[in-house]
Every structure is written in C-alpha cells, then in structure tokens.
Amino acid sequence: MIVLGIETSCDETAGAVVRDGVDVLSSVVSSQHDIHTKFGGVVPELASRAHCENMLPVVDAALRTAGVTPDKVDAIAVGHRPGLIGSLLVGVAAAKALAWSLGKPLIGVDHVHAHLYAGLLADPGTTASAESKVFPALGLVVSGGHTSIYHLKSWTELKRLGATIDDALGEAYDKVATILGLPYPGGPNLDKLAQATGADERVADLPISRLSPTSLDFSFSGLKTAMLYEVRGVPDHPAHHRAESRYTPPPPLTDTRKRDLAATFQRAAAKTITLKLERALSQLRDSGIQPSTLLTGGGVTANSRLRQELGAFAKASNLRLHLPALKYCVDNAAMIAGIAYHHHQAGRGSDLSLEPVPTTAC
Ligand code: KG4
Ligand code: ZN
Numbered sequence: 229m230i231v232l233g234i235e236t237s238c239d240e241t242a243g244a245v246v247r248d249g250v251d252v253l254s255s256v257v258s259s260q261h262d263i264h265t266k267f268g269g270v271v272p273e274l275a276s277r278a279h280c281e282n283m284l285p286v287v288d289a290a291l292r293t294a295g296v297t298p299d300k301v302d303a304i305a306v307g308h309r310p311g312l313i314g315s316l317l318v319g320v321a322a323a324k325a326l327a328w329s330l331g332k333p334l335i336g337v338d339h340v341h342a343h344l345y346a347g348l349l350a351d352p353g354t355t356a357s358a359e360s361k362v363f364p365a366l367g368l369v370v371s372g373g374h375t376s377i378y379h380l381k382s383w384t385e386l387k388r389l390g391a392t393i394d395d396a397l398g399e400a401y402d403k404v405a406t407i408l409g410l411p412y413p414g415g416p417n418l419d420k421l422a423q424a425t426g427a428d429e430r431v432a433d434l435p436i437s438r439l440s441p442t443s444l445d446f447s448f449s450g451l452k453t454a455m456l457y458e459v460r461g462v463p464d465h466p467a468h469h470r471a472e473s474r475y476t477p478p479p480p481l482t483d484t485r486k487r488d489l490a491a492t493f494q495r496a497a498a499k500t501i502t503l504k505l506e507r508a509l510s511q512l513r514d515s516g517i518q519p520s521t522l523l524t525g526g527g528v529t530a531n532s533r534l535r536q537e538l539g540a541f542a543k544a545s546n547l548r549l550h551l552p553a554l555k556y557c558v559d560n561a562a563m564i565a566g567i568a569y570h571h572h573q574a575g576r577g578s579d580l581s582l583e584p585v586p587t588t589a590c
Contacts (some may be wrong), residue, residue, distance in 0.1 A: 229247070229249075229302045229303070229571060230245060230302050230325070230568075231244075231245070231304075232301045232307045232564025233306070233566070233568060234564065235319060235560060236311075236322075237319070237558055237559065237562075238262060238270060238315060239275045240258065240260065241260070241318075241319075242255070242256065243256050243290030244560065245287040246566050250493070252350065252566075253296065254289075254292075254294035257560050261412075263275075265412050276315050276318060280318055296463060298326075298515055302332065303335055304333070304334050304335070304567050305320075305336075305340035305564050305571075306564065306582075307319065307337055307561075307564045308336035308584050309336075309586070309587065309588060310374075310585065311403055313584055316584030317584045319323050320582060324580050326499070328413060328580060329495060332502050334579065335567050335578055339559075340526075341386060342566070343525030344368075344525050345438060345567040346525040346547075346562075348521055355565070362520075364381055364389070364517055365379075365523045366380075366508060366523070368525075369524075370398065370524075370527070371525075371528060372415075374391070374527075374528055376388050376390065376507065376588075377390045379512060379517065380466070380523065382383035383574070385570060390443065391446065391508060393439075393446070394447050394511060398526070398528045401419075401528065405417055405485070407459050407552070408481070408486050408489060409481070410486075410490075414424060415528060419494065421486065422493075427491035429492050429495040430491050431485070431491075431492050434496040435450045435451055436500050442507070443460055444507055448500070451497065451500070459489070459519055473571045494507070494533045494550065495533065497531075498536075499537070501538075502540075506545075512579070520540075520548060522538070522542045524552070525552050525563065526557065528557075529552055530558065
C-alpha cells in the first residue's frame, strides 16, 4: 500500500511517499529556517504563507522522487493536529483536495503520535522491525512543542502517561541557547557547542526536576532559570544589592564558560528525561505491563547526549530502542505516512470534514 503523507504543523512543509508503512520511497522537507531566523523564532503568519507557496512543489517533488504517479497512491495522510492553526490548515486543505480529486481515502493523524513512529522508518531495501515485536511499548516524544511519555498497545491505542507542565524540552533548549547568545536554531547549536573538545559538564549544579515522587510529568522552567542565573547572576539576591561578600557574581561568559555551561545544561536535560523514563517503566512493570520496546521521536532525539543516554537506558532496562535516523527526528511527512498506514490497517480513516486542531489527541 502506497501512502502520500503531508506535514505542515509548524515551519516545515513536508511531503513523503511510504510503502507499507516502512519503506520510505521519498521524504521531501522544505524548511523555513531562512524566513524565521531574523525573528529568532517561528512567526505563525509567515509560516502559513510559506506553506501555501511550498505545498504543491513539495508534493510534486515527493511523488517524482518516489517515481510514483498520483493514480498509484492508495491513500493520502496528513498531520491534522496539533500545531499552528494556520499552518495545519494549509496541509489539511491540500490533503483533502488531493484525496477528493483522486478518489482516495484520507487519513488524519496526530503529529505527536507520528513522531513515535519515526524510529521504524527504513530506506527501501533495509530491514524494518516486525510490527509484532514493537508492542507493548514505552514511548517518548521530545520536540519543540511537546515532551511526553506514552504507553502504547498499538499504533492506534496509546495513552499519555506524562507531559511537560511548562516548557517543552526543545523550547528550553532554544531559550537556553538564546541566554548563551547562540544563533537560531538554538537546540542544534547548543548541542554542537556542548560536544566541543574539553567541555566540562559539571561547572554548575543545575536542578533535575522530579516534581512529586511518582510524577511522570516534566518541568524545565527551573532548569532554564538556573541557567539564566548562571549567566547573569541572581538579580534579586539581597546580598547582590548590598555587595556582601557571600554573594559571588557569576564568572564572565567567555567562550570556554559558554561551552561548559552548554555541556552542563545538556547533561541535566538528558538526566531529567531518563529519570522519568525509569519511573514510567517501573510503574508499568508494577502494573503487570512488560514493555519490550522504547519508541522515541521529536527534534530533540537528534541531540547527541540524549541519544547516548537513551541507548544506555534501553540497554540497562532490556528494551529494544527505536531511535529515529537524524533526518526523521525533526518534522517530516514520512512519519505521517508511516503511522497512517497502520491506522488504515486498523480500519481508521477520515472524511472530508477533517479539521485542523491545535491540540494533541492525547
Ligand atoms: O520535532 P520538531 O522538528 O518540531 C516540533 O514538532 O516541535 O523539533 C524541533 C525542536 C527545536 O526546539 C530544536 O531546537 C530541537 O528540536 N532540536 C534539538 C536538536 N535538533 C533539533 N535540540 C537539541 N539538540 C539537537 N541536536
Ligand atoms: Zn514535531
């Protein structure tokens, strides 16, 4: 079965052709980084306009690269939630128009759930994981908009066990990168700096948020604020104003300190994630559920430190790890087409009343 996937939830216009849920025949991503760089973040209205311009060329390129004509497509899939409403609208309208004009089924999927699928995508000719070996699974999505843990029974039966109560991890990365004076996009630049030779990842004592002893939720605002104070000092510290000796202002933000703070932040961020994964796994096991797999996805799974920590956690916990290839960590349409195949197999589909929705399904 050949599925054409469309993704426009944020600032990437993407189209992909995927066979039987795993073979990626094409994955085309048109990034809008150049448009948003000068604003230091995504400007929703500019994103929607760029999607309008890029949508048809991207779909065309995806079909041509795959060597598939529109009549050979068996279904059209689209990420219809969550995301920026104007951006989603463009992808949903395009998917509906294609499905209607070609007389093919339409499948709307949740973008965050699709991130969980990204680690199963394979280039044609490579071996994909057998579906039967995936479930039950523990899932982790760490992106610019979401940080969530899931229990998955199948691709259509999943439960969110915890999520961030403030910033998403990618958002925290981007903000901390700004605090360190790094250019947009912050996450990848911070990661690069943290990997520089000689980086000391213990130059500050940063908080690893636990919330309550059993909580599976995340909070990154304390970590972000701690980084701000490491860089600028504590502005309302009373001793600061009285110039008392027990207040030590932070060292100057030299290139070396930036590098070390980046590495220290990265270590704390990764530890926060694995701590909650450990908790989630032990809670699932205590309730008689034995996950065999760890499914991961989202832009921050491209992070070098997190990839190492996830590998170590999965090994120690006896879980098969599905870590997406770097090209499938960030937003793409192959993951949309891939998970949509399983929705179709489970008898799920959408009709032309499908609407864009800003929030995730669960
Ligand atoms: O999944 P994604 O493309 O978009 C959303 O669905 O949100 O994730 C984008 C996020 C951005 O915050 C970006 O800074 C972060 O992923 N990111 C990284 C890395 N690569 C992308 N964060 C840390 N290290 C990286 N290597
Ligand atoms: Zn995403």
